[in-house]
Amino acid sequence: MKILIIEDEPDMLQNMVTSLEKEKYRIETATNFNDALDKIGIYEYDCILLDISLPGGNGLDILSELKKLQKTDGVIIVSAKNSIDDKVAGLNLGADDYLPKPFHMAELHARVKSVLRRKKFEGSHEVILNNVTIDPESHAVKVNGKELPLNRKEFDVLLYLVTNKSRLVSKTALAEHVWGDQIDEADNFEFIYSQIKNLRKKLKDSQAEIEIQAIYGIGYKLLAE
CATH class of the missing domain: 1.10.10.10 (Winged helix-like DNA-binding domain superfamily/Winged helix DNA-binding domain)
Known part of the structure; x- marks a missing residue:
């Protein structure tokens, strides 16, 4: 399974990469809005972990672009902005889940697995x-x-x-x-x-x-x- 992490905080990004690679996911990263746009335009992912506050733009606009491109990548918003408005906006734009910071990596793993099961395997473990x-x-x-x-x-x-x-x-x-x-x-x-x-x-x-x-x-x- 291939995951794109869109995150600009270096420590958070490294922790997520290290933790998810241990679970044998293939990880790619983008640290700003423009790099993220380039990645989603060229490649396909099984799951995208998306921060809302990014250098150069708003993560919600990434969701809008995915919708325009008719991409079916699973998306989990991972953001310190834990407002109900952001959550509703993200889910309305097609996000599959919303995980507020800070969080335990075990919860991130569980959320990723859940999204992958729903998107790729019709909710089944096998x-x-x-x-x-x-x-x-x-x-x-x-x-x-x-x-x-x-x-x-x-x-x-x-x-x-x-x-x-x-x-x-x-x-x-x-x-x-x-x-x-x-x-x-x-x-x-x-x-x-x-x-x-x-x-x-x-x-x-x-x-x-x-x-x-x-x-x-x-x-x-x-x-x-």
Whole structure:
């Protein structure tokens, strides 16, 4: 799962990054309004943690921009401005939750997991596709009840394809989501081909009743008939 933290307070930002990375989320950050606009315009995220008071603009305008772009990223407003007006405005603009500062990291984790379950997995703790069960929180995959060992990238690739089941996912979108904005430094997509190849073999060998279909020159689609 890929999370964008939009926060300008260095200590708060670092604490959030460190804490969420321990939970195996892929984290990207923006520390001002313009950088945040650039990020949401280029990339997609599973969840955005959004401060309202930002250098260069108001976080509520970020919500308005997400709405204009028809983005479906989950959004949790994380702000020291704990006024009812800000909360109502944020929720009306499409935010999924509102967490006032200060807060315990355990509560942040719980809020993030809740939003991800609602937005990506229809409120469930597990995703079940035929004989395959995926637990996003524990990063566990089982086929016919037997654990399927996957490395971190293989799991991330599978989960992203699962959350976009039956949709064509471009190589670029897959790379950006799983590898983050560092993908801009890559010369080619060989690293994706390698992960997909290994993942497809493991699924086939375990007799998983799902298939990753390659669309030549474009990307991939997960099929679960």
